[in-house]
Amino acid sequence: MELKKNNKRPRFLFGCIIFVILMVIFLFSGVAVNSYYQILTPKPENIIESALGFSQETIDPESIKILNWNVYKGKRDGWSDDFNQLSRDMDIVLIQEARVKDKEWATFHVKGMGWYFAQSFSYHAESISATGTMTFSRACPISAAYSRTRFKEPFTHTPKVSLLTEYSLKKTQEKLLVVNIHGINFVTSTAFESQMADLEKKIKGHQGPVIFAGDFNTWNKKRMFILTKTINRLGMKEASFYPDTRTKRFGYFLDHVFYKELKIKQTKVFENIKSSDHKAMGIEFLSCRPL
DSSP: OOOOOOOHHHHHHHHHHHHHHHHHHHHTSSOOOSTTOEEEOOOGGGSEEEEOOOOBSSBOTTOEEEEEEEOGGGOSTTHHHHHHHHHTTOSEEEEEEEEEETTOGGGGOOTTOEEEEEEEEEEESSSEEEEEEEEEESBOOSEEEEEEOSSOOTTTOOOOEEEEEEEEBTTSSOEEEEEEEEOOOSSOHHHHHHHHHHHHHHHHTOOSOEEEEEEOOOOSHHHHHHHHHHHHHHTOEEOOOSSOOOOEETTEEOEEEEEESEEEEEEEEETTOOSSSSOEEEEEEEESSOO
């Protein structure tokens, strides 16, 4: 009797190899890691940079327009034009994977807006490029702070940095907290949970409305479970999009917008924008409280 060979194990091993290759490509799509590059993590006092250009002192609580977008380190043609077009009518713009080459900040100039930049790391070769999260706004923040992960990404050994900015709401005594996150990526769920726990503490310490948005890198069931538990403990809601064409990896959405003590007027995924590997998302909020 002829025995059939079991082909499941070779297929499984081949699948694992392909998975690892895809992970490496995905992780290093913006950074070639070899001896040609020197990767540096900034000292705490050098993490945050900012530029003036703010045109308002407060935000109108009856209309708070937000743009959230991972710009893929600006690697695709046309991203700068798309960025300026999308930002034109916004009050606050949250950017992940912002990359600044040789401190050429003019790339990120938006009329009537200033910004804060929280650097994750910089890589040095023929030029110096810094990458991190960036928050633009028309209203000048009354505070700006960062939260850096204790765990680091593999291979590059770099942390992820979230940016927290606080704004005064017009004709009220309330302050709006905006948390711009880039979730730590190819690490254990313990590391992701640690990042969520650190940000949860900061959000819990705020009295007033909160927007918690960005690229959470929730590309598996465990990460989504951790995020959902965090959001539930904070009493926050998630913004919905119709049609929902947000970016997915392995069947899970990467980008989210959560909020509390606010209402949603409208949401939109800018699905025609192709200058990043993430879709840009627009949300308009208004205050829950009568003015």
